[in-house]
Amino acid sequence: MLDKRGSLILLTFLALLFIIPYNASAAETALSIDSGDTTWMLVATAIVIFMHVPGLALFYGGLVSDRNVVSTMMHSFVSLLIVTLVWVLWGYTLSFGPDKGGLIGGLDYLGFNGVGGEAAFESYTIPHYTFAIFQCAFAAITVAIISGGIAGRISFPAWMLFTFLWMTFIYSPMAHWVWGGGWLAQLGELDFAGGTVVHILSGVSALTAAIVIGPRYEYLKKKHTPHNVVLFLIGAATLWFGWFGFNAGSALGANSVTALAFANTQVAAAAGGLCWLLIEWKVRKRPTLVGTATGAIAGLVGITPAAGFVTVPSAIIIGLLSAPVSYYGINFIKEKFKYDDTLDAFGVHGLAGIWGSIATGIFATTSVNQAGKDGLLYGNPEMVLHQAAGVGTAIVLGVVGTYIILRIVKLFVPLRVTEEEELMGLDISLHEERAYCSTDQLTEVTKDSKVS
Secondary structure (H helix, E strand, O other): OOOHHHHHHHHHHHHHHHHHOOOOOOOOOOOOOHHHHHHHHHHHHHHHHHHHHHHHHHHHHHOOOOOOHHHHHHHHHHHHEEEEEEEEHHHHHHHHHHOOOOOEOOOOOHHHHOOOOOEEEOHHHHOOHHHHHHHHHHHHHHHHHHHHOOOOOHHHHHHHHHEEEEEEEEHHHHHHHHHOOOOOHHHHHOOOOOOHHHHHHHHHHHHHHHHHHHHOOOOOOOOOOOOOOHHHHHHHHHHHHHHHHHHHHHHHHOOOHHHHHHHHHHHHHHHHHHHHHHHHHHHHHHOHHHHHHHHHHHHHHHHHHOOOOOHHHHHHHHHHHHHHHHHEEEEHHHHHOOOOOOOHHHHHHHHHHHHHHHHHHHHOOOOOOOOOOHHHHHHHOOOHHHHHHHHHHHHHHHHHHHHHHHHHHHHHOOOOOOOHHHHHHHHHHOOOOOOOOOOOHHHHHHHHHOOO
C-alpha cells in the first residue's frame, strides 16, 4: 500500500488535471490536413496500442510462471494508464515542445494546451492530436518493456511510482534529444522508429532494475520455463502485427517511405526468426517455438531504427544478425554474469536495439530515404559515429537514470515484495486474482476477497 507521502504524490498528480490550462480552440486547417495520411496514422496509433495491450501483456504473461500471470499483465496495462495521463499533462511538451538548448522541450503544450486539429508542425499533414497520441503509444510500450526484467518480484506500488518518474525524467528527455529537435537530432543521429529511444533505453533500464532489485528467490536453483506457450505465441504474433503500425506509422503519413518501412519490418522479422531457429537447431539439436518467435522479435527490434532508411536487402541482413546478437546475450552473457533479467528484456530489446542502431549508420542510403544521410557502405563513415553517440547516450541515461529513480522510489515504498509474497505468487499475494481458476479455487478467492 502507498504510505502518506506516496498518497500525497498521487493526489498532487491528480490535482494537475484541474489546474493546468487547456486549449482546444485550434481549428483544423483543411488545406494542410491530408485525409489519407490522417486515416493511416489513426489506424497505426490504434495498432501500436493493440501491440501493447494485449500484445506485450500476452507475450510476457505466457513466459512467466502461472503464479504471476495477472501481475505481469497488470504491469503492461497500468503503464498504459499512467503514461497516457503523464503524456497529456507534461510528457508530450517535454518531448516535443519548442527546443530549449537542445536539452528539453518547452512548456508550450503543457496539458495539451495548443494541441488541436490543426496540422502537427509545419511539415506534417496530420492533426496535432493524432501525432501526439501516436507518440503517447510509443512512450507507454517503452515503459512496459522494462517490466520484463523485473517480473515476479517488484512491488506494485513501486512499479506505479517508477512508471510515473521514469516517463518524466528518462523517456521524455531522450525522446526530445532524438525526435524533438534536441542535441542528438542536431548531431545527425538517425532513429526512424525507436532503436535508441524505445529499445536500448528500455532494455538497459530493465537490466539495471533487475540488478538493483536482485534475483528471484531460487532463481539459480532451478530453471524457469514458460507456463503457456500458446499465450506467448499469440502475444508474439500480436507484437509482429503491431510493429507495422510502429515502424510504418513512423513515416507519419501514407507514402513511399511508409511502404518501405512496412516491407523492411516483414523481412527483418522473418530473417531473425529463421536465423534463431537454425542456431537453436545447431546448438540444442532441436528448434523451439519460443526460440523462433523470440528471434522474430529480435529481428523486429533490430530493424526499428533503420526501417525507413535502408533497402530491403539491407533489412534482411539487419534482421538476420539481430538473432545471434540476442541469442548470445541471453544464453552466454546472462549465464556468465548471473543477472536475473526475468524475460530477457535486455537480451532482446537492449542488444538487438544496439545492433540495429549501429547498423543504421552502416546501411542507410539516400536512394530510398528522405533523411539526406548515407551510411558507411555509401561513403559516409561518420554516420556510424553519430549512431554510436546515440547508443552511448541511451545506455548512460538508462543505467544512471533508472538507478537514481529506483533509489528515490525506495524512499516511499518497498521496491520488492516479501519472500512469502514472491513464493506464493504475486497474482494472489498482491491482486487476489488467479489467471486460471477451478470452481473450488474461484469460490475460495471470492470468499477470501469478500466479493459477492
